[in-house]
Amino acid sequence: MCSASLGRAVLPLLALAGLTAAATPYAPQPPPLSTDWTEDVGTHPWPEYPRPQLQRSQWQTLNGVWEYRNAESAAALAVPPFGESLDTEVLVPSCLESGLSGLQAQNTIYSWLSTHFSVPDDWQDQRVLLNFGAVDYEATVFINGERAAFNRGGYFEFTVDATDFVNFGDDNELLVFVYDPTDGEDAVIPIGKQTLNQRHIFYTPCSGIWQSVWLESAPKEYITKLDLTADMNGEVTVIVHSASGNGDSVEVKVENGDETIASHTANADEHFTFTVDDVKLWSPDSPNLYNITVTLGDDEIRSYTGFRTISKGTVDGIVRPLVNGEFRFLFGTLDQGFWPDGIYTPPTREAMVYDLQLLKDLGFNMVRKHIKVENALFYRACDELGLFVIQDMPSLPLVEPNADQQAEFARQLEVLVNQLKSHPSIMSWVIYNEGWGQILSTNPEFDLTDRIRELDPTRLVNSVTGWYDHGAGDYSDNHHYANPQCGTPFYSSLSSPYDPERIGIQGEFGGIGHNVSIENLWNVQAAIDTIDETYELDATLEVWNYRSRTLLTELRDQISRFACSAAIWTQTTDVEGEVNGLMTYDRRLKRVDEQQWKDDIESLYRAARGRGETPDERVSDRGVLRY
Incomplete structure (x- = not known):
């Protein structure tokens, strides 16, 4: 048995053997101020599909109660707590500094977060994609004892192809090491209004997994990204990015309700355009949206767009922003x-x-x-x-x-x-x-x-x-x-x-x-x-x-x-x-x-x-x- 397979086999056994103490159960902490929605969060937050412009039908949320441990220093990354119960339960997604997280912690610069998940047996012939909406600031992802991915940037989504790391129809351990210095440790990184030293216009920071986490299945050849814009003249501009980059055939359909009003076939990974007739334009007065279906082989994703043009031009001698050709x-x-x-x-x-x-x-x-x-x-x-x-x-x-x-x-x-x-x-x-x-x-x-x-x-x-x-x-x-x-x-x-x-x-x-x-x-x-x-x-x-x-x-x-x-x-x-x-x-x-x-x-x-x-x-x- 290879070492990777051995790790996958041993991890669940360690957990079942109870070799580590159980984590302190999750409970939200009273924040300095609540909202009318605070009590609505519960333990299954943000159940909606998180990525509406590239949506797949087979998916499952990993939002909910995870486990957390303060990692103290960067050295902790060298000794991941595989198979261990961490110290306390925590809500994902949430900022570790928030009351809703269950921690309301401070100075969470180094953190471990973990959960367990299962992958349906009928996904075995598919790619298993693990998606993170945002983790602030650096995330090192381990699946079943193996390092699977690294991401830097506290505001941006990333996807891990987890296929080669997961056990189908069985328990899987997901462990994430998070490093977030905010404005400490002489860090100069994008942080917006976050600070470790709150003062008037600079506020409480956000560390950890603060946007949704979810699994989805996709065929072996799948769509990784969709770039799509549509202008006031009905011209649709598209790049369908694929996992292989082979430029395979793709079909894009534009739909108004249940009716397909335009379709176009082209190659993935290449820029292409086509025109839709008689479209209703998008603007603040009439935010008309059209559904989009994109098919690449066996992969089908749902998206949407709005037809509008943003530009600038001179109106009565003054440079103005133009919305669909008019000053707005x-x-x-x-x-x-x-x-x-x-x-x-x-x-x-x-x-x-x-x-x-x-x-x-x-x-x-x-x-x-x-x-x-x-x-x-x-x-x-x-x-x-x-x-x-x-x-x-x-x-x-x-x-x-x-x-x-x-x-x-x-x-x-x-x-x-x-x-x-x-x-x-x-x-x-x-x-x-x-x-x-x-x-x-x-x-x-x-x-x-x-x-x-x-x-x-x-x-x-x-x-x-x-x-x-x-x-x-x-x-x-x-x-x-x-x-x-x-x-x-x-x-x-x-x-x-x-x-x-x-x-x-x-x-x-x-x-x-x-x-x-x-x-x-x-x-x-x-x-x-x-x-x-x-x-x-x-x-x-x-x-x-x-x-x-x-x-x-x-x-x-x-x-x-x-x-x-x-x-x-x-x-x-x-x-x-x-x-x-x-x-x-x-x-x-x-x-x-x-x-x-x-x-x-x-x-x-x-x-x-x-x-x-x-x-x-x-x-x-x-x-x-x-x-």
């Missing part, structure tokens, strides 16, 4: 994606969609996903609701990276674009936020912008949002609190003056705060002590709404008078010590006077319509549309 004013919120009970992991899909539905109901047509990447169901919800997404790259800490750290940042930026570029709701990519991790001596944003355009020529790029703008990208972006300075002839000392060769956007403004009682606050004294650092604090909700109307009126005037084309209000919800959300952190208190906000947002769109909607007779410099 874009207004959204800064959306941090933090939760008091789950940190980075929303408690349920319903909770996650609640935030987006509130924005849609108020009249917002866009959301800026702020230096975080969400699970695929978030983007599916934006696709379905009709909310554009301006997607940030998770930022580095507030230090300048060295050459290796910058190269890793650039690699993960490419992963971000490739992972999300088939979602119709995403309309722009953001590289740098307020100079965090930006190398000012060499201006790498120019090369990074060019690279994004190579990977995805169908969207706009906001190379630098807020500060240190050297002229790269499609936007001239300003951050200013609380008042807007959007495409105006006046600007603050940190932001650059408006550049009329690019789109004028107010990348952040607002941020006005209103303190609430402890029932709606993140009950951590260090966070409460920073509430006074809020840009502006308003004594009552009436005053907060009065000030909101004042700022939105200023924005409307800048739309009417100057070159403002898009704006982002800070923010969707409170987060820890920040109290400037449309809602409190627990989502139980809405600050907004809803009718007032609906009226004020509609007035922004009216002002934009008054500035003209038809592009001038010219060629768009994005090379997408001709006018």
